[in-house]
Amino acid sequence: MSSGSCRRLEGRVALVTGAAQGFGLAIAERLAAEGAALALLDRQADRLEAVAHTLAAAGTDAVALTADVAQPAAVRAAVDRASARFGRLDILVNSAGILRLSDVLACTEEEWDLVVDVNLKGTFLLCQAVLPSMIARHYGRIVNLSSSAGKQGGVLSGIAYNAAKGGVLSFTKSIARQFAPDGITANAVCPGTGDTPMGHQFTADQLAALVARIPAGRLATADDVAGAVAYLVSDDAAFVTGEMLDVNGGMVMD
Ligand SMILES: NC(=O)c1ccc[n+]([C@@H]2O[C@H](COP(=O)([O-])OP(=O)(O)OC[C@H]3O[C@@H](n4cnc5c(N)ncnc54)[C@H](O)[C@@H]3O)[C@@H](O)[C@H]2O)c1
Numbered sequence: 001m002s003s004g005s006c007r008r009l010e011g012r013v014a015l016v017t018g019a020a021q022g023f024g025l026a027i028a029e030r031l032a033a034e035g036a037a038l039a040l041l042d043r044q045a046d047r048l049e050a051v052a053h054t055l056a057a058a059g060t061d062a063v064a065l066t067a068d069v070a071q072p073a074a075v076r077a078a079v080d081r082a083s084a085r086f087g088r089l090d091i092l093v094n095s096a097g098i099l100r101l102s103d104v105l106a107c108t109e110e111e112w113d114l115v116v117d118v119n120l121k122g123t124f125l126l127c128q129a130v131l132p133s134m135i136a137r138h139y140g141r142i143v144n145l146s147s148s149a150g151k152q153g154g155v156l157s158g159i160a161y162n163a164a165k166g167g168v169l170s171f172t173k174s175i176a177r178q179f180a181p182d183g184i185t186a187n188a189v190c191p192g193t194g195d196t197p198m199g200h201q202f203t204a205d206q207l208a209a210l211v212a213r214i215p216a217g218r219l220a221t222a223d224d225v226a227g228a229v230a231y232l233v234s235d236d237a238a239f240v241t242g243e244m245l246d247v248n249g250g251m252v253m254d
Helices: 022-033 045-057 072-086 109-137 148-152 159-182 204-212 222-233
Strands: 013-017 037-042 062-066 091-094 140-145 184-191 244-247
Touching: 013 022, 013 072, 013 109, 022 037, 022 045, 022 091, 022 222, 037 045, 037 072, 045 062, 062 072, 072 109, 091 109, 091 222, 109 140, 109 159, 109 184, 140 159, 140 222, 148 159, 148 184, 148 244, 159 184, 184 222, 222 244
Parallel strands: 013 037, 013 091, 037 062, 091 140, 140 184, 184 244
Antiparallel strands: none
16 A cells, blocks of 8 residues: 555545455555545445455544445445535545456347446446535545546457446546536546456466556556546646546557
8 A cells, every 4th residue: 555645635535436455445545545534335345344444443534335336226325324424525436347358249238237337337326426415515526447448449358348438438528527617526547457356357378468568567556546546536636627547557648
């Protein structure tokens, strides 16, 4: 865990989905290190409770919310619980996601629905649930995890994932445009393949071939992504909205 160089988020309340592991965990740790209180959301209850416990032991006001981001009632209940607990939500980071690998010829309707529901509908549901209170308070920071696969089509990732992550980009730009007058920024982060449980769905040979195409010569670490998110949710990025921030060691440049 990177400690962060400053406490830019003192007094802020952040909700981070996918916080039980991988990028979401590192993001939660980084926002906590910068001073934010944390509502942690994931479907892995035990792991999430352990994360909340560790953060609380280090002095962060943290609560674990077990929910499936693709289930509207569960999302609404989790956001209501977080809002009641902290009085408000300033920051939303949507990192919950799943990867499947089927191409367009092999992808079943079930795989399509599952992957789009978690990655794209989940992002929509969380944003829809938090936006009214952000609008009312004229302040909000939203960061959605897309992927270089959402920009250029994936190299190894499946068609449903690539399409969902592309959807996350246009969804993010749409809310950025609509809610800029309300003091709300919405940005996306586009990591390249990461050194996380999701990234390790690929074989060692596949990962080696991917790394060979990355100018910086390595995979994205969770801390690489957490640092980018911490910037986007801070007031250093108050005038940055609708941005698609690449965190990929130079693999995609546009
Ligand atoms: N790792 C990569 O290579 C990579 C690259 C680009 C983008 N991303 C994106 O970054 C985000 C985080 O990826 P990661 O590498 O940390 O993945 P990960 O699989 O390591 O962690 C994802 C987390 O999301 C949670 N989650 C999954 N489905 C959920 C659901 N329906 N409801 C609630 N929680 C759910 C999981 O329990 C897990 O804790 C994802 O959106 C992913 O698509 C990852």
